[in-house]
Amino acid sequence: MKINFNMKVKPYQKFAKYYDLFYSDKDYKRECDFIVEVVKKYGRNLGNFILDSGCGTGNHALLLVERGFKVIGVDISNEMILRARNKVKIKDTANVPEFMQGDMKRCQLNQKFDVCISMFNTLSYQIKNQDVLDYLTNIKRHLLPGGLLIADFWYGPTVLRSKDDNLIRIKRLEFGKDKLIRIAETTLDTFHHIGILKYQFIAIKDSKIVEEFSEIHPHRFFFPQEIILFAEMVGFDVIGLFPGYGLERKIEDKDWECVLVAKV
Ligand SMILES: C[S@@+](CC[C@H](N)C(=O)[O-])C[C@H]1O[C@@H](n2cnc3c(N)ncnc32)[C@H](O)[C@@H]1O
Known part of the structure; x- marks a missing residue:
């Protein structure tokens, strides 16, 4: 089957309402352990300001603030952002993430971050080559020198x-x-x-x-040399491609989730 690029798709317009129910078994805590591990290993001189690109209903952002990070989450879907904001409203602490609606391909937040995370296939929602380039370019624009990108996606060989x-x-x-x-x-x-x-x-x-x-x-899937080329084209230094979610071994053709770790 061939994709129709003119097709109007509005992912999460209605699914947003049920998103957290369907992914209640997703191990966000383990993914945050991985994010912290990457930052400790490859971002030793960095601060604690994280951009969560495609933050969805805010599950990583909410756990990462508990671990001492300051987080701004951006999502293209209003419905997902509304749900993320509702979770913040019921917290009785000032230490909460901020959530904004925006398309990470082009939004301007007028802030620079130490780390950008793009989790659970948000990169795979950028389906055309130009979308991928715009998405990565705009993320790089929002990162400080030495800043890290951690982005997972569907792994083509698998x-x-x-x-x-x-x-x-x-x-x-x-x-x-x-x-x-x-x-x-x-x-x-x-x-x-x-x-x-x-x-x-x-x-x-x-x-x-x-x-x-x-x-x-x-969902766009990427092959290793293809995603490395995209990242390098926009000026990232690629640190590696890892299986979701650990640094112990290299990616293999049995892994669905692949994580790109790159540095400005
Ligand atoms: C599978 S969800 C993942 C949400 C969240 N990161 C999580 O792990 O639960 C993918 C998210 O990416 C968002 N998204 C896709 N393309 C985007 C873009 N260009 N800019 C901002 N958000 C985007 C979608 O609206 C959706 O909320």
């Missing part, structure tokens, strides 16, 4: 080996009589390096369907 084309996966959450169901259908556009994820959501309350909607989430 995507092609996984035979995920036309694969359907179902995730079902149950709360007594209420159910939330997500049907995910993946088709691959190997020419453009894109996995087209079509999600269908069904919410059931008291045995009745109360909501049903679909969202398309195109």
Whole structure:
């Protein structure tokens, strides 16, 4: 299947409402341990100011402020930012992240950061070559000299080996009589390096369907030399590509999540 670049996609417009429920088992704490490990190892002289690009509902940002970082989160989706801000409202401490709506390909925050994190495939949402370049260029613009980029993405060699084309996966959450169901259908556009994820959501309350909607989430996958070239083209020094989420070993063709670690 080929991606239609003119297709209007609005990921997370409706999914935002259910996002934290569907990812309640995601190990954000472990990912933050990894971020801290990278900063300790490769950013020894850096300060503690983090830009969370594609912060979503704020899960990394909220954990990172608890570990002493100052964090600003930016997300293109208003619906995700609203949810992140609601989490801040119920905190009884002044030490909270700030969340802003913005497209990281072009927004200007008028601040410079020590570290930029771009987690859970936010980089993969930049599907055209120019999008990737704009995204990385604007992140670099927001980093101090020596600043670090930590960005994960779908790892191309594993995507092609996984035979995920036309694969359907179902995730079902149950709360007594209420159910939330997500049907995910993946088709691959190997020419453009894109996995087209079509999600269908069904919410059931008291045995009745109360909501049903679909969202398309195109995910770009990157091959090692391709992402290194993109990063170097915009002026980053690539430190390495690591499996999600550890520095102990190199990336292998069985790893879905690959983390680019680069320095200005
Ligand atoms: C899978 S979610 C990850 C959210 C969060 N980082 C997490 O780990 O839960 C991807 C996020 O990237 C955001 N996003 C995609 N492209 C973006 C862009 N160009 N600028 C800012 N946010 C973007 C989406 O709106 C979405 O919230």
